[in-house]
Amino acid sequence: MCYQLYFNNYCQFKKEVVITYILKTIILIILFLYSNFTAKSALSNRELVDSLLSEVTEAGKDTNAVKLYNTLSFSYHIFDTDSGLSYGNISLRLAEDLDWKKGIAGARNSLAANYITKSMTSEATMNYLKALSIYEDIEDKRGILKSYGNMSMLYSIIKRYDIAIDYYHKSISMAKELNSDRDLARNYGNLSSVYKLIKNIDSSKYYIKKSIEMNEKLDKKDYLVINYLNLGAISIDDSSYTDAYKYTMKSLSLAKDMNNKRIIATCYANFGNIYKMSYYYPHKFIPRPDFLLSNPKLNLLKSIEFLEKARAAFSEMNDRKSLMEVCDYLFEVRLLNNNFHEAAQIRQKYYDLQDSVLNEETKKQIALLDAKSELDQKDQQLRMYDLEIEAMSSQLVIIGVAFVAIAIIAIIFYRLNNQKQKINKKLREQSIIISDQVATKDKFFSIIAHDLKNPIASMAQSIELINNEFDRFDVSELKEFLDVLENSSKNASALLEDLLTWSRSQRGMIEAYKEVYNAKDTAARAISQLEPQASLKKIDIINNIENDQKVYLDANLTITILRNLISNAIKFSQIGSIIEVSFRKSNNGFSSYQVRDYGMGMDTKTLDSMFRIESAQSGVGTAGERGTGLGLIVCKEFADKQNGNIFVTSKLGEGSIFTFEIPDDSGNK
Numbered sequence: 237m238c239y240q241l242y243f244n245n246y247c248q249f250k251k252e253v254v255i256t257y258i259l260k261t262i263i264l265i266i267l268f269l270y271s272n273f274t275a276k277s278a279l280s281n282r283e284l285v286d287s288l289l290s291e292v293t294e295a296g297k298d299t300n301a302v303k304l305y306n307t308l309s310f311s312y313h314i315f316d317t318d319s320g321l322s323y324g325n326i327s328l329r330l331a332e333d334l335d336w337k338k339g340i341a342g343a344r345n346s347l348a349a350n351y352i353t354k355s356m357t358s359e360a361t362m363n364y365l366k367a368l369s370i371y372e373d374i375e376d377k378r379g380i381l382k383s384y385g386n387m388s389m390l391y392s393i394i395k396r397y398d399i400a401i402d403y404y405h406k407s408i409s410m411a412k413e414l415n416s417d418r419d420l421a422r423n424y425g426n427l428s429s430v431y432k433l434i435k436n437i438d439s440s441k442y443y444i445k446k447s448i449e450m451n452e453k454l455d456k457k458d459y460l461v462i463n464y465l466n467l468g469a470i471s472i473d474d475s476s477y478t479d480a481y482k483y484t485m486k487s488l489s490l491a492k493d494m495n496n497k498r499i500i501a502t503c504y505a506n507f508g509n510i511y512k513m514s515y516y517y518p519h520k521f522i523p524r525p526d527f528l529l530s531n532p533k534l535n536l537l538k539s540i541e542f543l544e545k546a547r548a549a550f551s552e553m554n555d556r557k558s559l560m561e562v563c564d565y566l567f568e569v570r571l572l573n574n575n576f577h578e579a580a581q582i583r584q585k586y587y588d589l590q591d592s593v594l595n596e597e598t599k600k601q602i603a604l605l606d607a608k609s610e611l612d613q614k615d616q617q618l619r620m621y622d623l624e625i626e627a628m629s630s631q632l633v634i635i636g637v638a639f640v641a642i643a644i645i646a647i648i649f650y651r652l653n654n655q656k657q658k659i660n661k662k663l664r665e666q667s668i669i670i671s672d673q674v675a676t677k678d679k680f681f682s683i684i685a686h687d688l689k690n691p692i693a694s695m696a697q698s699i700e701l702i703n704n705e706f707d708r709f710d711v712s713e714l715k716e717f718l719d720v721l722e723n724s725s726k727n728a729s730a731l732l733e734d735l736l737t738w739s740r741s742q743r744g745m746i747e748a749y750k751e752v753y754n755a756k757d758t759a760a761r762a763i764s765q766l767e768p769q770a771s772l773k774k775i776d777i778i779n780n781i782e783n784d785q786k787v788y789l790d791a792n793l794t795i796t797i798l799r800n801l802i803s804n805a806i807k808f809s810q811i812g813s814i815i816e817v818s819f820r821k822s823n824n825g826f827s828s829y830q831v832r833d834y835g836m837g838m839d840t841k842t843l844d845s846m847f848r849i850e851s852a853q854s855g856v857g858t859a860g861e862r863g864t865g866l867g868l869i870v871c872k873e874f875a876d877k878q879n880g881n882i883f884v885t886s887k888l889g890e891g892s893i894f895t896f897e898i899p900d901d902s903g904n905k
Contacts, residue, residue: 302331302339309346313353320350341370341379345386357394364390381410381419388426397434404430421450425463428470437474444470461490461499468506475517477510478525484510501549504542505562511539512569536573543569560589695721748790748877755819756781758791759829762798763817766806773811773859777802781819787827789898793874797882798829800867801894805833807857808892827900834891838884846884847872871896 305327312320324347331339344367351360364386371379384407391400404427411419424447431440444467451459468484471477488503490496514521514528514535521528529535543566550559563586570579698721702714756779763777770777798817805815816832835858838846842855847868856862875882878898886892 297330297333299331299334299336299339302327302334302336302343305330306339306342306346309343310349313346313349317350317353320353321347324350337370337374338376338379341367341376341383344370345382348386348390352390352393357390360390377410377414381407381414381416384410385419385423385426388423388430392426392430392433397430400430401427417450417454418456421447421454421456421459424450425459425466429466432466432470432473435473437470440470441467441474457490457494461487461494461496463487464490465499465502465506468503472506472509472513475513475520477513477520480506481510481525481527497549497553498555501546501553501555501558504546504549505565508539508541508543508546508565508569511535511542512565512572515539515572533573536569539569540566540573540575556589556593560586560593563589695725746793746874746877748793750788750790750878752786752788753791754783755785755787755827755829756783758787758789758794759798759817759819761791762795762802765799766802769803770806770815773806773809773813775806775809775812776814778814778816780816785819785821787819787898788900790878793878794829794896794898797871797874797896798831800871801831801896804867804894805831805835805892807861808837808855809833809835810858821900825900826897828895828897830896831894832891837888837890837892838886839888843884843886847882 305323309320309322309324309327312323324343327346328340328343331343344363348360348363348367351357351363364383368380368383368387371383384403388400388403388407391397391403404423407423408420408427411423424443428440428442428444428447431437431443444463448460448463448467451463464483464487468480468482468487471480471483484503484506488500491499491503511528512535515532518532524530529538543562546562547559547566550562563582567579567582567586570576570582702709759779759781763779767777802815802817809815813834816830818830818832819827820830821827836855871882875896875898879901880896880898882894882896884892884894
């Protein structure tokens with residue numbers, strides 16, 4: 237009874253924890269394999285080292301020798317980091333003596349690889365950053381690409397995933413610039429693994445599929461086998477078990493063709509996990525896939541079968557850590573199947589492996605302490621030599637200090653003069669910009685003054701004529717004059733309202749306050765304000781936006797933009813026409829509103845001058861309506877305040893499509 241109670245509690249805990257632990261381990265292994273695929277295995281590295289050592293004795297002191305020591309250092313990093321660091325320092329000193337920047341950067345990278353193996357991440361970071369700085373100085377784009385990849389891998393290992401992701405995106409951009417499909421495929425795969433670790437499943441799937449697409453194009457089966465294994469693990473984490481089985485099966489097929497025993501064993505472990513999940517979560521397997529058996533107990537037996545295969549494979553490789561994880565997993569499934577005796581044996585095997593691993597780690601720690609003691613002794617000797625050198629060099633100190641002081645003074649004067657020149661240059665550039673802005677605004681205000689003068693002059697002339705000849709006019713003629721006065725006053729009022737809004741924006745009195753809104757409701761508020769204007773021309777404004785669409789924006793600024801765009805569409809649409817308002821979300825993280833009319837359209841010259849303040853003017857509408865073009869300038873200003881954009885496509889005689897695009901950055905709220 238006690239054993240059964242332990243079993244129930246254990247399973248309840250395990251089914252929430254074990255899958256996460258093992259899958260995270262699998263992803264870290266995959267990430268490491270991807271980042272270091274050029275070093276196929278410790279065995280192949282040893283063979284390479286044996287070949288290189290025979291060349292070292294004949295090496296001179298040129299760039300070829302730097303490359304040789306550098307390759308030797310990197311080859312040692314998997315199984316003998318002390319030798320790797322030794323050869324890396326030889327490579328570094330020789331490259332510095334030759335003043336060969338590229339060789340210095342290569343040595344820094346090799347040293348960093350050895351420091352990572354020794355878990356000395358601070359030293360690794362310093363060397364990788366120095367290598368990157370050198371590559372940037374000499375504008376070696378291939379070296380920069382390699383450094384971005386190294387930094388990404390390092391920050392993934394120390395779990396600074398945000399920085400790792402940033403470096404992976406830099407690496408991807410550089411790979412695209414260099415047209416390197418191979419580097420693109422590798423970085424897509426690594427980026428997917430990092431997103432998997434931070435539980436961003438959608439991004440993880442997106443980038444692993446991009447990696448698969450590139451590797452299939454390149455026919456890189458050695459990478460595809462890891463791609464499919466990774467995608468299977470991601471699908472497990474996403475509870476997409478049918479997909480997980482399919483992709484893991486693809487990985488297993490490739491691994492068998494390549495005789496990659498480690499990936500074969502990992503695939504077996506994944507299959508065992510998938511069959512086990514069918515016992516815990518049968519509703520996730522509806523409809524039942526072909527690989528799943530109808531009897532839950534038979535699926536547990538399939539899970540045991542695959543886990544036993546994984547255990548045998550890891551035992552053959554003497555991979556005790558992976559074997560521990562499989563034993564821990566197999567123990568759970570044996571309990572679920574009521575194989576209590578076998579479960580107890582598996583548990584004992586787990587404890588034996590745990591003791592063995594701990595003993596090995598202890599031996600490594602003792603060896604490290606011995607090595608540290610030896611290094612301390614050597615450091616003591618070096619300190620003694622340093623004291624002797626310091627005593628011999630004391631007479632040179634005064635000369636050195638004087639030389640440094642003179643150099644510092646010269647540098648200060650040089651920098652002050654250089655800074656003064658930069659400031660003067662910047663002032664000249666700003667002066668030119670300000671002059672251009674003043675000239676542009678002067679031209680703009682001259683256009684506004686001209687457009688404002690016409691309606692006011694029209695009103696003045698109409699009022700003067702009515703006043704002087706009032707007794708001669710009948711009611712219908714007076715009504716015509718009043719219509720003219722009404723239209724002129726509306727035009728002047730609209731112009732002044734647009735001018736005031738633009739002025740407030742220019743003076744920084746209008747700020748964007750973005751929140752999440754219903755996209756259709758926001759458009760409807762703008763449409764409702766313009767329905768009376770549209771009805772005068774019998775124009776239907778159609779809101780095509782779906783009810784459940786959400787968008788992150790400033791409602792007041794957006795309604796002003798939409799109102800101006802729709803009003804513009806009404807102005808240039810024929811009587812009885814339609815105007816369509818739509819909304820969509822794109823894959824690049826932007827949302828956009830579109831206002832489409834089937835009216836007059838625009839020619840290329842008009843399109844080129846659109847949204848420019850110095851060209852702010854408006855044509856005559858289909859019913860003789862007039863405007864200033866200032867409304868579109870306001871639209872551009874308000875789009876910029878929301879980090880958005882506004883653009884137009886049009887064809888003369890067929891209509892126009894205005895698009896307001898805004899970033900969907902609600903996650904940064």
